[in-house]
Amino acid sequence: MLGRLVHYTFDAVLVSTVVAGVRRSSGFEPQTALIPEATVRSVAESFLGVGETVFDVIQATAVNSSYWRRSSK
Structure with missing residues (x-):
């Protein structure tokens, strides 16, 4: 039961x-x-x-990571 709740919560946040990404x-x-x-x-x-917050955290992580770079398009 708890596993399903965690799974559905993760899906909802995703x-x-x-x-949020579409909006941005x-x-x-x-x-x-x-x-x-x-x-x-x-x-x-x-x-x-919640989606906006998660998107902001992911974006900040990418900006500060050496594994990501801005596209030249």
Whole structure:
């Protein structure tokens, strides 16, 4: 049971991080304002905030790592 919870949590964070990456690279983002229920909207915004935080940590790690370099495209 605990293993499934960890797995689903990891999957949710991964999806949220991908959404954050799409938002950062394209400018498109989910319209949470269209969610009528305030509690569900708040949970969705928190969910997306977690992805933003994870994306920021990954980006900072890549910037400070010698294994990554900026593309010349």
